Amino acid sequence: MAAVVVVLTAALGAATNIGTGMLPAWRWAHSPAVIWSVVATSVLLLMLLAVIQQRMAGTDNPPGLGATVRHIFVPRRAGATRPAIASLRPPQVTDRDIRGRDRLVDQMTALYSWRGRHRPRVNILHGMGGAGKTTVAQLVAGRLTRAGVRVWWVSAATATQLDTGMRQLAAELGASAADIEHAWSDTGSGPDLVWGMLDQLPQRWLLVIDNADDTRLLTPPDEPVTAGRGWLRPVPHRRGLLLLTTRDGDPATWPAARYHDGGDRGDWYRLHPVGMLTPADSAAVLLDHAGAAAGTVEQATALAERLGGLPLALGIAGQTISQVRRTGVAGSPATFAGYRTALDTGDTPTSTPTPTPAAGALSEAQARRTIDRTWELSLDLLDRRGLPQARTLLRLLATFADAPIPTHLLDPATLAATALLPDLTGEHLATLLQALTGVGLVTLEQTQRSTPVTLARLHPLIRDTSRRPLHTTQRHTTYLAVSITLLLNSTTNLDADNPTTWPIWQTLAPHTTDLHSQATTHPDTSDETLIDVCGLTQKTARYLGEAGLHQSARDLFAELLPIYEQVQGVEHPEILATRHNLARWTGAAGDPAGARDLFAEVLPIYEQVLGAEHPDTLDTRNHHAYWLGKAGDPAGARDLLAELLPIYEQVQGVEHPEILATRHNLAHWIGVAGDPAGARDLFAEVLPIRERVLGAEHPDTVTTRYDLAYWIGAAGDPASARDLLAELLPIRERVLGAEHPETLNTRHNLARWIGAAGDPASARDLLAELLPIRERVQGVKHPDTLDTRNDHAYWTGKAGDPGRRPRPARRGAPHP
Known part of the structure; x- marks a missing residue:
């Protein structure tokens, strides 16, 4: 044939x-x-x-009916809907005119015009710290937003910020929670998920990746960033644009050809150096800030050349002169000429005079020295205004990470009890923050949330400059201890398992991990501070795991464990909790066998230290059984859970939510181990208890109903499975929404069981209705969409119409 x-x-x-x-x-x-x-x-x-x-071939089984049920309760997993955990809105740019960058901004925004149609869609802004790369990106983002372009802003200052931002982007693009969980596991790819969805967007879009100074974060291990397999990839159509800011303009990082206009590009990316401002533009910046009363254009130009045309230094100098003129503080430079003299003579507490850099030739080291001088002159002004604590506060802020700092961390009562800022009041703290803002050393902004949060930002160059004196003194550990205490107090009642707290944790996580790194590498850190920072880090790692960053959680627990053991001892309850969490997130990151083995190692220690019936010991047994099953031994998981359940019920009570989750998992593994009727019967027992304890429409209850339907069908009663899913579907549509991925899965499986119950034509028709929704919501290449397409073809054939089978999905087809 x-x-x-x-x-x-x-x-x-x-x-x-x-x-x-x-x-x-x-x-x-x-x-x-x-x-x-x-x-x-x-x-x-x-x-x-x-x-x-x-x-x-008519004896074959309907597709998908032999697959194991998807729903399993991972012990102690949050069941609530996840809120947005990162803002992807571009930071607001100052209203003041930005000098000297018009041509570059015009180049970026013109990429959506006809003349820009053949230009690379990936553009890299590179230059030293303080040159204004982020400001250019903000201007481009603002202009394109007003033109109707969808704009997202992701920080790559740390791996955690990059991961969190990209997960949020995937969610905003419509990825389901299950897709995101898989993409961020060891067996998935976050970049593949995000870029696949970006490629399908019909409207124009801009993605800004800011502060990508460590380009290794953008790419898989041991691959060059220009391989295009990580977060930085070619944009295959004119609808999209990617803008990246970085200090790294090394030709070794960006092997490139040369444009006739001096810009560098590869086949799909282009480099744009962001250098120093011209003397004319630099003088204009100073005049914008300080006003004409501070001196002539010539004097402004002379000071601008003295500062090397570095935009950050120009802004600080101009704002400081403005503050001096406004407040009339004696002894501080109030004119361009006076400020230049102070720089030339080294008239600051820590600076000495150095030659004026050549125009446009400022090196990174010269830029740091320039910022050092302008920084000291600004702090000298605040000293003379009676605000000497501003210097201490700036250094304290500099111990935090290169990320926005929520000002609610700076609890006045906690700070007042320290030797750094004794007797500080809330009013005086606000005065100090405003003073630092006034001289350009700190930027304050409010988030766009329902409950606004004030954030303090330090430019990375100011942060590095402010940290440097701490490393040469014994006071570094004092500052670290105060910062850790502030974070500990702020997170005392912040439950990392509660999704409503994740937006707060998202702002705190970069700081906790950075302080952990500083404290654990400093030789003089006390054991008390180490214990505090380890406890703080453990809570942060739990947040990362609960929020879906499983690999980050696993790696942070692995980094934490040996340090925690050193200061607490190997059998301390906090050490056992750390080992438990390391095992849990090892499994969630895609290594079930590794999780199984880690739980098997820690379980006897739990039994020895806490006792066989301690709730934490029972919870560890529960997890061990779960990962045993996930590692390929469903019968072993079934037997362990069957042993555990009566002990668990005796300790916790038969209707405790953990007990119900354990019974649910036991039912699951009974079915997977080959007894669908036994799974069906146990799910049927659990369901009414969950309805009474949790409510009929609680997500866990609805999941139990869904799984009961599956095992009823698998046990040989497709008609009853069909009827249960038909009752469940309107509940999921009402609770989750008609186009939620779980609702779409319910519609899909309802069609399957309708077909298996003897009505292939109705199965075909239901899947035909579902398919365009899947394609629109999840994308034409999504696995669930392909599954629906294939099942539609199957039931079309079963209904006696093989000629109308849909064409198979084309993987990798080009998009318009």
Whole structure:
């Protein structure tokens, strides 16, 4: 029969190729009637053969019905809907005119114009710290937002910020929670998920990746960033644009050809150096800030050249001069000439004079020295205004990470009890923050949330400059201890398992991990501070795991464990909790066998230290059974849970939510181990208890109903499975929404069981209705969409219409 199909297919191909002039045109082939007769006859014969083949294979099972049920309760997993955990809105740019960057901003925004259609869609802004790369990106983002372009802003200052931002982007693009969980596991790919969804967007979009100074965060290990397999990839169409800011302009990082206008590019990316401002633009910046009363254009130009045209230094100098003139503080420079003299003579507590840098030739080291001087002159002004604690506060802020700092961390009562800022009041703290803002050393902004949060930002160069004196003194550990205490107090009642706290944790996590790194690498850190920072880090790692950053959670627990053991001892309850969490997130990151082994190692220690019936010991047994099953031993998981359940019920009570989750998992593994009827019966026992304890529409209850339907069908009663899912579907539509992925899964499986119950035509029709929704919501190449397409083809054939089977999905097809 296969040979017949080949012959008919060849005849059909020859006829169609003749009609398009792709084969030598024999005389008889010029007759349309002959051509179409061949086509029609071939198609009819192929359809007949397909029907015969389907009848011959009619004993096959419906697709998907033999698959294991998806729903399993991971012990102690949050069941609430996850809120947005990162803001992707671009930071607001100052209203003041930005000098000297118009041409670069115009180049970026013109990429959506006709003349920009052939330009690379990935653009890298590179330059030293303080040059204004982020400001250019903000201007581009603002202009394109006003033009109707969808804009997202992700910080790559730390791995945690990059991961969190990209997960949030995936969610905003419509990825389901399950897809995101898989993409951020060891077996998935976050970049593949995000870029696949970006490629499908029909509207124009801009993605800004800011502060990507460590380009290794953008790419898989041991791959160059320009390999295009990480977060930085070619944009294959004119609808999208990616803008990246980085200090790294090394040709080794960006192997490139040269544009005629001096810009660098590869095949799909272009480099744009962001250098120093010209003397004229630099002088204009100083005049914008300080006003004409501070001196002439020539004097402003001389000071600008003295500062090397570095935008950050120009802004600080101009704002400081403005503050001096506004407050009338004696002894501080109030003019451009006076400020230049102070720089030339080294008239600051820590600076010495150095030669004026050549225009446009400022090195990174010269930039740091320039910022050092302007920083000291600004703090000298605040000293003379009676605010000497501003210097201490700035250094304290500099111990935090290169990320926005929530000002609610700076609890006045906690700070007042320290030797750094004794007797500090809330009013005086506000005065100090405003003073630092006034001289350009700190930026304050409010988040766009329902409950606004004030954030303090330090430019990375100011942060590094402020940290440097601490490393040369014994006071570094004092500052670290105060910062850790502030974070500990702020997180005392912040439950990392509660999704409503995740937006707060998202702002705190970069700081906790950075302080952990500083404290554990400093030789003089006390054991008390180490214990505090380890406890703080453990809570942060739990948040990362609960929020879906499983690999980050696993790695942070692995880094934490040996340090915690060193200061607490290997059998301390906090050490056991750390080992438990390391095992848990090892499994969630895609290594179930590793999780199984880690739980098997820690379980006897739990039993020895806490006792066999301690709730934490029982919870560890529960997790061990779970990962045993996930590692491929469902019978072993079933047996362990069957042993655990009566002990668990005796300790916790038969209707405790953990007990119900354990019974649910036991039912699951009974079914997977080969007893669908046993799974069905146990799910039937659990369901009414969950309805009474949790409510009929609680997510866990609805999941138990869904799984009960599955095992009823798997046990041989597809009609009852169909009926249960038909009752469940309107509940999921009402609770989750008609287009939620779990609702779509329910519709899909309802169609499957309808078909298995003997109505393939209805199954076909339901899947035909579902398929375009899947394509729109999840994308044409999403696995669930392909599953629906394949099942539609299957039930179309079962309904007796093989000729109407849809064409298979094309993987990797180009998008318009």
